[in-house]
């Protein structure tokens with residue numbers, strides 16, 4: 001027998017200590033609370049967090065000042081939710097592409113109900129994939145190339161309607177145009193004027209109430225919007241029934257939604273179809289209208305660039321016997337400079353400055369913990385305005401797109417499983433509108449206001465008031 005510090009005793013104690021350390025380390029690895037720390041950043045005041053700071057200034061300044069202070073990943077608390085904001089291409093790819101299954105789409109309940117809970121962008125998994133396939137294929141280049149002449153006639157009548165009526169709100173007019181194109185992509189040329197007007201009227205009421213305070217009190221914008229949303233379902237049901245009776249499903253988006261069957265042979269319900277139609281209109285309208293408004297501003301502000309765009313478009317116009325022959329799909333694929341102007345406008349305006357997801361489990365990214373239930377926001381605008389990826393980022397310079405941007409640094413249409421299926425249509429309608437605009441019309445911006453308004457996407461102040469005339 002030895003003393004209290006015998007060899008055996010030391011061996012046993014060492015073994016026990018090793019086991020304890022192993023056990024604790026294992027526990028630490030298992031427990032994400034202790035595994036990684038939260039990203040740096042401030043959570044602001046109790047309950048309100050930093051919501052006031054975000055909304056009392058240009059939101060882009062809020063994001064950039066945070067990025068300067070904390071780096072590419074930081075936490076905050078806005079609109080009642082703890083958030084992690086991510087401002088690097090790798091982080092955006094992590095959330096939206098490689099680990100997209102760990103982050104679900106998230107929208108306020110009242111907005112989800114207003115658009116329609118079955119709209120694809122609220123979903124993940126099989127239902128989302130089924131719907132996405134249908135929407136993507138009816139908005140693919142192969143499908144939309146058949147819409148060129150229809151889009152052309154909508155563009156011509158929109159432009160004609162702006163002439164001789166004094167100063168117009170460019171953004172409002174662009175909204176009418178993008179709505180009409182949305183209707184073309186959904187219903188082809190099968191929708192009669194009565195239904196078009198009814199859809200427009202009721203959709204307008206829904207839009208007005210969309211951002212208002214959710215309440216059931218009759219007479220409020222929100223309540224009116226809820227009623228108009230119900231009416232939209234009725235209208236769409238009537239359109240669906242009429243197509244079924246005529247046995248004319250059509251090759252447009254409505255036709256593909258009506259023809260679709262899931263793996264059990266189950267068709268979509270009328271409500272699911274209606275929610276997705278309203279969803280597509282919603283996703284298509286303000287986005288396209290605000291980028292079009294920015295393009296008109298950027299071209300107006302740069303006379304040399306406008307001349308170069310005109311020269312490109314004039315050559316096509318002349319080859320079409322001075323516009324007497326219709327524009328072709330192939331010609332729209334050969335508007336090289338105009339296309340770069342669109343890309344640079346998308347970068348410069350970054351109208352979708354960020355998107356939201358919610359972590360479905362505790363996630364670790366670069367040693368930081370993103371707790372389950374927290375919102376995650378990839379900041380597209382910060383990435384698209386980062387001088388490391390776009391030199392002199394505040395300069396409007398379409399020539400920067402002569403070289404392809406680095407991967408995941410240019411995401412105006414998002415990326416991954418929820419990336420925009422309407423991006424080709426958006427670019428096509430913009431190209432067609434610019435072709436007719438610069439060949440046959442002139443415009444002048446009225447006033448010298450250079451501010452930006454958020455509606456909710458950024459647009460030039462007062463929607464860019466402008467006068468149009470025929471050349």
Ligand code: HEM
Nearest residue numbers: 121283284287288291352355412413414418420421422426
């Ligand atoms: C310049 C115009 C547009 C821009 C900048 C834009 C941008 C985007 C972005 C960034 C997303 C992804 C959002 C996210 O990941 O959370 C998205 C999704 C979507 N966009 Fe667009 N969009 C435009 C036009 C359109 C058009 C014209 C349509 C349809 C006709 C459309 C239909 C959709 C739909 C249905 C989704 C949801 C996709 C899904 O969840 O799988 N968008 N858009």
